[in-house]
Amino acid sequence: MHHFRYVQGRLQAENVDLESLAQRHGTPLYVYSKATVEDHFKRLDGAMNRLDHLVCYAVKANSNLAVLNTIANLGGGFDIVSGGELYRVLKAGGKAANCTFAGVGKTRAEIEYALKEGIYCFNAESEAEVRYINQVAGELGKKAPIALRVNPNVDAKTHAKITTGKSENKFGIDFESVLGAYEMIAKECPNLEIKGVQMHIGSQLTSVDPFLEAVQKVVPLVQEVKARFGLKFFSIGGGIGIVYRQSLDSGDTSWWQEQGEAAPLxxxxxxxxxxxxxxxxxxxxxLEPGRFMVGNAGVMLTRVLYEKRGSAKVFKIVDAGMNDLIRPTLYEGWHQIVPTTKPATDVTEKADVVGPICETGDYLAQDRDLAPVKAGDLLAVLSAGAYGFSMASNYNTRPLAAEVMVDGSKAHLVRERQTLDDILRGEHVLPDDKETA
Ligand SMILES: Cc1ncc(COP(=O)(O)O)c(C=O)c1O
Structure with a gap:
């Protein structure tokens, strides 16, 4: 479900015309639909209402303050992976007491910051990290709430680069060792309070089976930890997959069925x-959903700069590159790309949509049946709300794109386009030899 539609042949986010946004703010431009984020939150929250639960949005998926604020206003919590993400959540009106802190490499400064702000829990991923949190908490005269991330060795059946719950992945503590690690905490870590068990087996799961397998495997362990050490929560992580191919006429997700896509979850x-x-x-x-909450709530707008007809391929060269959206390059992420003016015919042409970056891997789509588009046309790269802007970089000294959030008929610039001076801020050449002599 999302709120992007063609209305009288022009693509809109909710009630706002995307071409007009591109003209006002330039391209590349990320555009988010507030109503879509809200719908997704409410659907997941509602589906869980038989349970005492908290939806902790995985900030890494899209950390724009407006997105975080939307979720905070709905009563959501947050799953963070850095001190920076905690800082963002607090700035956006979220509460530290609703934050869980994940990640394999928390630094001393991050642990101290999270302890001082009073987060809900650290989700620790190794015994060494557990001992370090215990040490830092002791030095601050605090007791740190702790959960262990269990690696259940279950195959999420998703892309290798977003599989996290197998023994060969760096995440979590092996299923067989988790109980021993809780024993170690109880015996040797006086500055820790055992609070939970956590797992997260991967991202973009399109079948319920791996979730079920992991839950069935881990629930008896949780029961045992609860009986022996006392527990407050069990986090089942994120990972709910989204549909990357969809209709823009109805905004529903039934189109994938006609196309024979793998059933979304x-x-x-x-x-x-x-x-x-x-x-x-x-x-x-x-629950720690990221992609589910924001993936289909965002598009990236990009303008066609040139067309190049090579001997082997047709290239549509656009003004967004892998620095703006790295998913296709990083893990073969597939994004539907459509012109913002609805094509008059069904005629398509096979083409690569490539960016201006000096890398062969700089593409948004390869061998794609695209509607006929020419230089100057505006394209919308769909389902770009998750792991889009949040993974963007300044590679090739390209400023980060602007971001807009649409709310009904209003569009708000929620992040200004970066300037070249913004990029160079804090960077220095060596002092003149004569000055230092
Ligand atoms: C610990 C943890 N929780 C939640 C998520 C969110 O995953 P998704 O966006 O697939 O829901 C991630 C993603 O990497 C994660 O590492």
Whole structure:
């Protein structure tokens, strides 16, 4: 479900025309639909309402302050992976007490910051990290809430680069060692308070089976940890997949069926599968969705600069590159690309949509059946709300794109386009030899 549609042949976000936004703010431009974020939050939150639960949005997916503020206003919590993300959440009106802190490499400064702000829990990923949090908490005279991330060794059946719950992945503590690690905390870590168990097996899961397998495997462990050490919560992580191919006429997600796509995971199917297993725990259940919440709530607008007809391929050269949206390059992420003016015919032409960056891997689409587009046309790269802007970089000294959030008929610039001076701020040449002599 999303709120992007062709209305009288022009693509809109909610009630706002995308071409007019591109003219006002330039391209590349990220555009988010507030209503879509809200719908997604409410759907997942509602599907879990039989459980005492908290939806902790995974900030990494899209950390724009306006997105975080939208989720904070709905009562959401946050899953953070850095001190920087905690800073953003607090600036956006979120509460530290609703934040879980994930990640394998928390630094001393980050641990101290999170302790001082009073986060809900650290989700620790190794015994060494557990001991370090215990040490830092002791030095600050505090007790740190702690959960261990269990690696259940379950194949999420998603792309290798977003699989996180297999033994060969760097994440979490091996299933077989987790109980021993809780014992170690109870015996040797007086500055820690055991609070939860966490898992997250991967991202963009399109079937409920791996979730179910992981939940069924981990629930008995959670029961044992609860009985022996006392627990407040179990976090089942994020990972709910989204549809990357869809219709822009209805905004629904039925189009994938006609196209024979792998079935996306509906929130209902997800909840129906996991809730019965979680109910028996008598614990607060945390969810950490990222992509599900924002993926289909954003598009990236990019203008066609040139067309190049090579001997082997047709290239549409656009003004957005892998620095703006790295998913296609990084892990073969597939994004639907459409002109913002609805094509008059169904005629398509095979082409690569490539950016201006000096890398062969700089493409947004390859061998794509594209509507006929020419220089100057505006394209919308769909489903770019998650892991889009948040993974952008300044590679090739390209300023970060601007971001707009649409709310009904209003469009708000929620991040200004970066300037070249912004990029160079803090950078220096060596002092003149004569001055230092
Ligand atoms: C610990 C943790 N939780 C939640 C998420 C969010 O995953 P997704 O965006 O697939 O829901 C991630 C993503 O990497 C993660 O590492």
């Amino acid at each position: 509906s929130v209902k199917a997800y909840a129906d599968a996991v809730v019965p297993h979680l109910e028996q725990l008598g614990l607060r259940i945390l």
